[in-house]
Amino acid sequence: GENVEQHPSTLSVQEGDSAVIKCTYSDSASNYFPWYKQELGKRPQLIIDIRSNVGEKKDQRIAVTLNKTAKHFSLHITETQPEDSAVYFCAALTSGTYKYIFGTGTRLKVLA
Amino acid sequence: DGGITQSPKYLFRKEGQNVTLSCEQNLNHDAMYWYRQDPGQGLRLIYYSQIVNDFQKGDIAEGYSVSREKKESFPLTVTSAQKNPTAFYLCASSIRGLGDEQFFGPGTRLTVL
Numbered sequence: 001g002e003n004v005e006q007h008p009s010t011l012s013v014q015e016g017d018s019a020v021i022k023c024t025y026s027d028s029a030s031n032y033f034p035w036y037k038q039e040l041g042k043r044p045q046l047i048i049d050i051r052s053n054v055g056e057k058k059d060q061r062i063a064v065t066l067n068k069t070a071k072h073f074s075l076h077i078t079e080t081q082p083e084d085s086a087v088y089f090c091a092a093l094t095s096g097t098y099k100y101i102f103g104t105g106t107r108l109k110v111l112a
Numbered sequence: 113d114g115g116i117t118q119s120p121k122y123l124f125r126k127e128g129q130n131v132t133l134s135c136e137q138n139l140n141h142d143a144m145y146w147y148r149q150d151p152g153q154g155l156r157l158i159y160y161s162q163i164v165n166d167f168q169k170g171d172i173a174e175g176y177s178v179s180r181e182k183k184e185s186f187p188l189t190v191t192s193a194q195k196n197p198t199a200f201y202l203c204a205s206s207i208r209g210l211g212d213e214q215f216f217g218p219g220t221r222l223t224v225l
Contacts, residue, residue: 006154034213043202043216044155089154098143098162098206099170100214102154 002027004092006103013080014111021106023090024072032093033073035064037086044089080110115139118203118217125224133188133220135203144186145204148172155202161186190222198224
């Protein structure tokens with residue numbers, strides 16, 4: 001069945017450094033890839049997304065890249081700040097369905 | 113926070129009891145979803161509904177039931193058949209159409225005593 005693998009499961013970086021989280025999806029028909037940030041006890045919130053007809057998208061300190069051939073996409077956070085500390089989830093939506101498949105999450109800790 | 117609400121925030125249940133979690137949205141979204149989240153885990157799909165009076169099972173539907181009588185509402189019942197129901201439950205909605213942002217509710221934390 002459809003699957004999304006996410007790595008690493010935990011990531012610690014120094015404030016000001018960059019963080020990269022990677023996801024690999026199994027269904028080549030997937031065409032929409034959102035990234036969510038979830039703070040402890042709170043709801044996931046969309047921080048950036050990308051569609052399959054685009055290779056890269058950037059929003060201030062956050063960027064997402066997509067490699068359709070390799071079926072992987074990555075979240076890049078530059079100039080990290082303590083408030084970036086949270087759990088980040090990637091997801092993939094298969095074309096023709098409403099079913100989002102989520103990765104298992106990455107706990108990012110930004111050390112001051 | 114997107115106009116999607118869940119109640120209650122915390123819920124305690126005795127073993128053998130059914131319990132219903134509420135999810136309401138005023139975003140005029142057609143599609144609604146229920147996910148279960150366990151500590152250190154991702155989101156697993158329980159049920160989803162694309163339109164009123166229609167819903168489909170997700171990956172872990174056993175022991176759960178839903179209804180979609182109104183566009184705004186998608187309640188989830190956790191039945192006594194669900195053997196390990198203690199978890200954080202998230203409801204979400206999106207505009208009908210594919211590749212749309214999902215908006216999540218604040219979640220309900222269910223604990224079985």
